[in-house]
Amino acid sequence: MLTYQKNLEKYADLGVRVGVNIQKDQTLVVNAPLAAAELVRLVAKKAYEAGAKNVHVEWHDDDLTRIKFDMAPDEAFKDFPMWKAKGYEEMAENGAAFMSIVASNPDLLKGVDPERIAEANKTGGKAMGKYREYAQADKISWTVLAAPSKEWAAKVFPDANEEEQMSKLWDAIFKATRADLEDPIQAWKKHNENLSEKVDYLNNKKYKKLHYKAEGTDLTIELPDGHLWVGGGGPNERGAIFVANMPTEEVFTTPLKDGVNGTVSSTKPLSYGGNLIENFSLTFEKGKIVDYKAEEGYETLKRLIETDEGSHYLGEVALVPHDSPISNTNIIFFNTLFDENASCHLAIGNAYASCLEGGTKMSKEELEKAGANSSITHVDFMIGSAEIDIDGIMENGEEEPLFRNGNWAF
Amino acid sequence: MLTYQKNLEKYADLGVRVGVNIQKDQTLVVNAPLAAAELVRLVAKKAYEAGAKNVHVEWHDDDLTRIKFDMAPDEAFKDFPMWKAKGYEEMAENGAAFMSIVASNPDLLKGVDPERIAEANKTGGKAMGKYREYAQADKISWTVLAAPSKEWAAKVFPDANEEEQMSKLWDAIFKATRADLEDPIQAWKKHNENLSEKVDYLNNKKYKKLHYKAEGTDLTIELPDGHLWVGGGGPNERGAIFVANMPTEEVFTTPLKDGVNGTVSSTKPLSYGGNLIENFSLTFEKGKIVDYKAEEGYETLKRLIETDEGSHYLGEVALVPHDSPISNTNIIFFNTLFDENASCHLAIGNAYASCLEGGTKMSKEELEKAGANSSITHVDFMIGSAEIDIDGIMENGEEEPLFRNGNWAF
Ligand SMILES: [Zn+2]
Ligand SMILES: [Zn+2]
Ligand SMILES: [Zn+2]
Ligand SMILES: [Zn+2]
Incomplete structure (x- = not known):
């Protein structure tokens, strides 16, 4: 064959x-x-x-x-x-x-x-x-x-x-997707375990905020009480473990809807609704996008942000080391499934209920009260690079390095 | 181009x-x-x-x-x-x-x-x-x-x-389908007019019965009071004229459900549900199929006939001259859409409400009472050939030739 x-x-x-x-x-x-x-x-x-x-x-x-x-x-x-x-x-x-x-x-x-x-x-x-x-x-x-x-x-x-x-x-x-390996199913087992380690580390830390610094980026993202980092496979309602994206290299959680401040710049083109948005930046105040620019696809970005009220806010914070199998291919895929797994990213729009303790059993109102954003859209965009530094800020204000030069700092 | x-x-x-x-x-x-x-x-x-x-x-x-x-x-x-x-x-x-x-x-x-x-x-x-x-x-x-x-x-x-x-x-x-002609839409207009002439002729005659004779075929089909021959384009509920099959060379009506007697033999292979049925014959008593044989695909034919009660009866009688554009290609298409339009055919199963005066406004019960068969299936099978003779029998018992040697006799 x-x-x-x-x-x-x-x-x-x-x-x-x-x-x-x-x-x-x-x-x-x-x-x-x-x-x-x-x-x-x-x-x-x-x-x-x-x-x-x-x-x-x-x-x-x-x-x-x-x-x-x-x-x-x-x-x-x-x-x-x-x-x-x-x-x-x-x-x-x-x-x-x-x-x-x-x-x-x-x-x-x-x-x-x-x-x-x-x-x-x-x-x-x-x-x-x-x-x-x-x-x-x-x-x-x-x-x-x-x-x-x-x-x-x-x-x-x-x-x-x-x-x-x-x-x-x-x-x-x-x-x-590791499909080229001898035993891909075994390789994914190992991979899921690696992601679980990061997830456990972050969930133990319970950071209050993350602080992103890179060229064109100075952004603080508050995380809600009871936020959960997730990554790799997870269980559905009936307990079967599934993997929502193949590939997946990210660990992610939900930001506090109105706790995002500062400016963030994209690092890869974003393919959205059959059009590309390139070299864009977003500025946030109390969670809301109050300003944005784009070298290419400004109109497309505008329509995305103006989809509904929730598309003016973030629904996902995801960490991906720059030194990952996908980003090491050095290929820009022009497809979010791949590009988001080669790069730290955020998402405009709806938050995942599974990123809050007890969230999957909460009503829409309870989710909103807990600080999770709601929207009819959810669009990831890439902000990671070999230069990005991210600090985790604890409840008591202490800071510690989380990412340095695009990779995990611990 | x-x-x-x-x-x-x-x-x-x-x-x-x-x-x-x-x-x-x-x-x-x-x-x-x-x-x-x-x-x-x-x-x-x-x-x-x-x-x-x-x-x-x-x-x-x-x-x-x-x-x-x-x-x-x-x-x-x-x-x-x-x-x-x-x-x-x-x-x-x-x-x-x-x-x-x-x-x-x-x-x-x-x-x-x-x-x-x-x-x-x-x-x-x-x-x-x-x-x-x-x-x-x-x-x-x-x-x-x-x-x-x-x-x-x-x-x-x-x-x-x-x-x-x-x-x-x-x-x-x-x-x-006449799509190769210079102006196919005009050609279809002409073609529909030709079919209409046959339809009008048959509807004026109001035959009581049809009598089919060919090798392996000796069959009488009674037609219900108020039966309507149709063919070519016809109007939908809103009056727009549409053509249900392309190609279509047939004029057809509904038989009287319990008025079919004798034996009929197939003249072309029938492709049904992904299988071919070949060289088969059906014997009817008071409309019902009481015996059947098939050289190929007997099991498939059996399942077709045993779909439900109505699949033991006929739902369509269709006349197509042997000398038609499709049959003149001498191609067996193994596809009913074409083969039925190159050959006189009958259908096992459901009758068309439009083949009865006022039928499209009748309830299921009224249709049944008027003699139209009802079934979840409707499958055409080909019985025409260069040899078939069909007589039309009038209310008063008089017979007149309708088809001779496979073609219209008038
Ligand atoms: Zn993501
Ligand atoms: Zn996402
Ligand atoms: Zn037909
Ligand atoms: Zn039919």
């Missing part, structure tokens, strides 16, 4: 056994673009082998998405098939596991009226709100994987020919 | 403007296999150009279907995503138009346990029952088109190489 074919099978198996950790007689729901058909078929086989009852695939197509943005009337972006949103809720209630496969062209919606994109994101975000609550409170097993599309591969490796572009991006994905 | 590309565009346009006859601000729902992606994208463009508000595509994949039949547990075939069935009903209620694109491998489910296939067909048939009522009563605009898949093309042209197989099947489809 070719190496590619072997790795692809291991990758599919990883997604099924480690990503969603499929259980006997469980339904697996797969969201995938047509470009990922080969991977999806392998995922289905691996899922049935692992005892899945049913594999339900919801396909989508980048070309059709673009055709719609180019040709449909404005009203089309105000509608969402609510029966499908209800279907997702129903499948989540019935204990299905969810796998999303991303393959998007980072420039898919370049040149499209940002108003239309914002409208579509708002409509979809609202419609899928209840399903998203299931996922973000870890009630269900869910995972995000990637598969190259031609357009994405061309963006990452512009100098290679078409065939090389695809195989280079596949190789990078296999490497980043 | 290449001829293929030009014909494909005309074909997409035909499906949109003549098939579903899309109206301004209407939603178009497309059911399509991944293999038809190129056609689907063109259909979407043509639909938006014609004023559609939204094009909603539900994709499916033959490979995944086969993987499921091979690997999923039995219980998987008893479940249907009811939220999706509800979604179809909702879209139908809201006036969407529906296009199905078929591309299936006629041998897709060869070797699969027929019990599983029957279970899956029953589950799907029941779940989609309400949506099917919308379609079969012509409340909505709907159409069925085809696109080649590699496997289907290989079955039809086994001696050509892979590339030739696809282009030969495309050419045959373009020819059969």
